[in-house]
Amino acid sequence: MKILGIETSCDETAAAVVLDGHTLLSNVVASSMDLHAKYGGVVPEIAARSHIESITPVIEQALTEAFQTEDTSLKIEDGKNKKPNSTFHLPPSKFDPWDQIDGIAVTCGAGLGGSLLVGVLTARTLAIIHKKPLYAVNHVEGHLYASFLTNTSLPDYTLPVNAPQFPVLGLIVSGGHSQLVYFRDHFDYDLLGQTKDDAIGEAFDKVAKILGIPYPGGPSVSKMALDGDPRKYTLPKAKMPGKYDFSFSGLKTAVLRLAQKECGKLHDFPSTKLSALLSDAQKADISASFQRVAIETVVDKTVLAFEQFQPKTVIIGGGVASNTELRAQLTARLPLQILYTDPKLCTDNGAMIAALGCFKMKLDQQVADPYNLVISPNLSM
Ligand code: KG4
Ligand code: ZN
Numbered sequence: 559m560k561i562l563g564i565e566t567s568c569d570e571t572a573a574a575v576v577l578d579g580h581t582l583l584s585n586v587v588a589s590s591m592d593l594h595a596k597y598g599g600v601v602p603e604i605a606a607r608s609h610i611e612s613i614t615p616v617i618e619q620a621l622t623e624a625f626q627t628e629d630t631s632l633k634i635e636d637g638k639n640k641k642p643n644s645t646f647h648l649p650p651s652k653f654d655p656w657d658q659i660d661g662i663a664v665t666c667g668a669g670l671g672g673s674l675l676v677g678v679l680t681a682r683t684l685a686i687i688h689k690k691p692l693y694a695v696n697h698v699e700g701h702l703y704a705s706f707l708t709n710t711s712l713p714d715y716t717l718p719v720n721a722p723q724f725p726v727l728g729l730i731v732s733g734g735h736s737q738l739v740y741f742r743d744h745f746d747y748d749l750l751g752q753t754k755d756d757a758i759g760e761a762f763d764k765v766a767k768i769l770g771i772p773y774p775g776g777p778s779v780s781k782m783a784l785d786g787d788p789r790k791y792t793l794p795k796a797k798m799p800g801k802y803d804f805s806f807s808g809l810k811t812a813v814l815r816l817a818q819k820e821c822g823k824l825h826d827f828p829s830t831k832l833s834a835l836l837s838d839a840q841k842a843d844i845s846a847s848f849q850r851v852a853i854e855t856v857v858d859k860t861v862l863a864f865e866q867f868q869p870k871t872v873i874i875g876g877g878v879a880s881n882t883e884l885r886a887q888l889t890a891r892l893p894l895q896i897l898y899t900d901p902k903l904c905t906d907n908g909a910m911i912a913a914l915g916c917f918k919m920k921l922d923q924q925v926a927d928p929y930n931l932v933i934s935p936n937l938s939m
Contacts, residue, residue: 559577559578559579559660559661559916559919559920560575560576560577560583560624560658560659560660561575561576561659561660561661561662561663561693561912561913561915561916561919562574562575562617562620562659562661562662562663562684562908562912563575563576563662563663563664563695563908563909563910563911563912563913563915564613564617564662564663564664564665564677564680564908564911565664565665565677565697565700565906565907565908565910565911566609566613566673566674566676566677566680567665567667567668567669567670567673567674567677567697567906568605568669568670568673568733568734568906569589569590569591569594569600569605569608569673569906570587570588570589570590570591570905570906571587571588571589571590571608571609571612571613571616571676571677572585572586572587572588572616572906572907572908572909572911573586573613573616573617573619573620573621573908574586574620574624574907574908574909574911574912575620575621575623575624575659575912576707576909576912576913576915576916577916578916578920579703579706579913579916579917579920580707580708580709580721580913581708581709581710582707582709582710582715582717582909583623583624583625583710583712584619584620584621584622584623584624584712585712585902585903585907585908585909586616586619586620586908587616587902587905587908588608588612588615588616590604590605590608590609590612591773591774593608594773595772595773598763598766598767598773599763599767599773600670602670602671602672602673603672605670605672605673606670606672606673606675606676609673609676609677610676613676613677613680614680617680617684620908621655621656621659622655623712624655624658625653625655625658656688656690659688659690660690660691661690661691661692661693661915661919662681662684662685662690662691662692662693662915663681663692663694663695663911663912663914663915663916663918664677664678664680664681664692664693664694664695664911664931665677665695665696665697665700665911666694666695666696666926666931666932666933666934666937667696667697667933667934667935667936667937668696668697668698668734668735668934668935668937668938669697669734669933669935670935671933671935674933674934674935675933678931678932678933681928681931682928682929682931683928685928686928686929691919691925692925692926692927692928692931693914693915693918693919693923693925693926694926694931695911695914695915695918696937696939697906697911697937698730698732698735698737698937698938698939699914699939700875700910700911700913700914701732701735701875701876701879701910702726702728702730702739702741702873702875702910703875703910703911703913703914703917704875704899704903704904704907704909704910704913705718705721705722705873705874705875705897705899706721706722706913706917707899707903707910707913708720714902715900715902715903716900717899717900717903718897718898718899720897721897722871722873722897723870723871724741724742724744724871725740725741725742725743725867725868725869725870725871726740726741726869726870726871726873727739727740727741727860727863727864727867727869727871727872727873728740728741728747728872728873728874728875729856729860729872729873729874729875729879730874730875730876731757731758731759731856731874731875731876731877731878731879731881731884732757732758732759732875732876732877733757733759733760733763733774733776733876733877734757734759734760735752735753735757735876736752736753736758736804736806737749737751737752737753737939738750738751738752738802738859738860738863739939740863740867740869744917744921745917745918745921745923747939749938750801750802750863751798751800751801751802751803751804751859752803752804752938753803753804753805753806754798754800754803754804754805755805755806755807756805756806756807756810757806758804758806758852758855758856758878759774759776759876759877759878760806761806761807761809761848761852762774762775762776762779762780762849762852762878763775763776764810765779765810765813765844765845765848766778766779767829768813768814768817768829768832768833769782769817769833769836769841769844770832770833770834770836770841771841771845776877776878776881779845779848779849780845780849780882780883782841782842782845782846783842783845783846783848783849783883784842784846785838785839785842785846786839786841786842786843786844786845786846786847787842787843787846787847788847788849788850789847789850790843790844790846790847791816791843791844791847793809793812793813793816793847793848793851794808794809794812794851795809795851795854795855795858796808796809796855801859801862802859802862802863804855804856806852806855809848809851809852809855813844813848814829814832816844817829817832817836817844818832820836820840820844821835821836823835849883850883853881853883853884853887854887856884857884857887857888857891860872860888860892861891861892864892871894871897872888872892872896872897873896873897873899874888874896874898874904875899875904875910876905877904877905877906879898879899879904880904885898
């Protein structure tokens with residue numbers, strides 16, 4: 559079973575083809591991140607316009623790359639260890655990749671309205687034209703399904719050797735979400751807790767803005783932190799009434815107050831002027847201290863949930879899942895091997911959507927009506 563996954567919830571226009579939920583046949587991502595960099599965050603109108611420009615070529619490329627092998631049947635039966643080849647087995651004129659596709663999965667929420675609309679309307683149109691079943695996917699749930707991908711012949715991917723075994727504890731840490739979820743099985747889960755204000759990735763992005771280092775903030779702050787002392791400053795960890803809930807807005811404000819104090823300025827001093835007054839050493843120490851506390855916050859609760867629920871597998875999804883400090887702390891504090899996926903599958907991509915789509919089809923989950931599927935910008939798990 560081969561599913562085309564389409565993802566346009568934020569600033570990445572992405573499409574991928576996945577076989578049977580475990581084998582990645584293609585993964586194409588076009589990001590409009592560069593266009594947003596000078597604003598220090600995603601501008602919804604720019605993201606939506608850019609999806610319109612990119613969606614057709616991205617899908618075409620994903621379909622072409624998925625079936626770009628001399629012996630298509632071989633690659634489709636076993637995606638492992640087959641060398642991609644640029645010649646089609648059938649003459650290109652006779653080969654229609656759509657004959658190979660069994661269904662389409664698309665992100666319908668959560669995300670930016672204008673961005674989601676482009677992906678959903680494209681998927682609806684393709685489902686009608688090519689007569690394929692359509693599956694609506696929750697983006698946040700999708701992030702965890704990147705960890706189910708264990709095979710690929712695509713170059714430069716490091717995937718876990720084994721697929722997750724239920725029960726699974728899932729931690730989603732992205733620019734829009736911070737959630738802990740306990741899965742008894744596919745589509746049978748409880749949301750244990752989530753952030754009550756900013757997401758952890760959003761906190762990284764906002765701290766980067768205060769420090770005047772490039773967007774997206776996660777990779778910049780973690781790079782800067784390499785030269786800093788993670789214990790130089792004491793920053794607060796939020797105490798939440800919900801056992802598994804998170805909060806990051808207080809931590810972000812504490813970083814702002816710390817930066818103002820380090821510069822000898824009062825609370826009303828504009829945050830945009832601080833970075834010019836901070837030395838590289840101060841920025842490195844603030845980055846390292848912030849990162850330690852932000853990561854400890856999610857790791858503390860993941861360890862707590864692990865102890866209570868005793869899952870067979872722990873998986874992590876979302877852009878922050880590629881953070882090396884997070885991986886180091888989890889590895890040190892959990893008594894099992896964690897299935898870390900390739901960093902390219904942590905940030906937004908179509909592969910995770912296609913993987914979840916495969917399980918929806920396999921397990922007879924509800925098919926979406928291609929004439930009526932609507933977007934759900936505030937969809938929760
Ligand atoms: O999953 P994603 O691509 O988009 C959302 O669904 O939100 O996550 C993007 C977020 C951004 O906030 C980015 O700063 C953060 O993930 N991020 C990181 C790292 N790489 C990306 N945060 C910390 N460390 C990283 N290495
Ligand atoms: Zn995401």
